[in-house]
Amino acid sequence: MKELKITPIKDGTVIDHITAGSALKVLRILGITGEEGYTVSVAMNVTSKKESLKDVVKIEGRELKPEEINKISLIAPRATINIIRDYNVVKKYRVQIPDVLEGIAKCENPNCISNQREPIQPVLKVISRNPLRIKCVYCGRVQSQVEKNLI
Ligand SMILES: [Zn+2]
Incomplete structure (x- = not known):
């Protein structure tokens, strides 16, 4: 273009x-x-x-x-x-990567409580920015992919 x-x-x-x-x-x-x-x-x-x-x-x-x-x-x-x-x-x-991602991305662990029927908002904590590492506060799973789990 x-x-x-x-x-x-x-x-x-x-x-x-x-x-x-x-x-x-x-x-x-x-x-x-x-x-x-x-x-x-x-x-x-x-x-x-x-x-x-x-x-x-x-x-x-x-x-x-x-x-x-x-x-x-x-x-x-x-x-x-x-x-x-x-x-x-x-x-x-x-833009800056926030410290906590609340309701922005789903936890990638299908068994996580935030992915069950309960209406729990996913909360992911940023533990490292470069490289980007994000951890679920409920199940502790460190996420390998954030982009595809965006809500
Ligand atoms: Zn989780």
């Missing part, structure tokens, strides 16, 4: 440097379906100076909080967040 012009937004959040092809997963993790009424623009596989390709998501009229966004670090570790007010970037930060 040739360079795509990303038009500026007046107020809201721009999530930039998303791993190419992951924008829809990012929206899913953020719980944004389009039914909320916000204007959401998704640009996938656009050229970037730093990386070869990236995705960009713009959400108009809504400033996402760091704790809402940090969970996307699991699938888009290099994503940057720009908070826009009146066409200016007022805050810019990188």
Whole structure:
């Protein structure tokens, strides 16, 4: 795809440097379906100076909080967040892997209590960031795959 012009937004959040092809997963993790009424623009596989390709998501009229966004670090570790007010970037930060993942990913142990019929929210603790190692607080299983277990 040739360079795509990303038009500026007046107020809201721009999530930039998303791993190419992951924008829809990012929206899913953020719980944004389009039914909320916000204007959401998704640009996938656009050229970037730093990386070869990236995705960009713009959400108009809504400033996402760091704790809402940090969970996307699991699938888009290099994503940057720009908070826009009146066409200016007022805050810019990188996503960070949170200490605890609550209700974000399922435990990979099928016998874990969090995977049984009981309505228990899965809670996974991050024990190492590089490499990423995550442990279930219920059964103690260290997860080998997080991305495919995202809720
Ligand atoms: Zn478990």
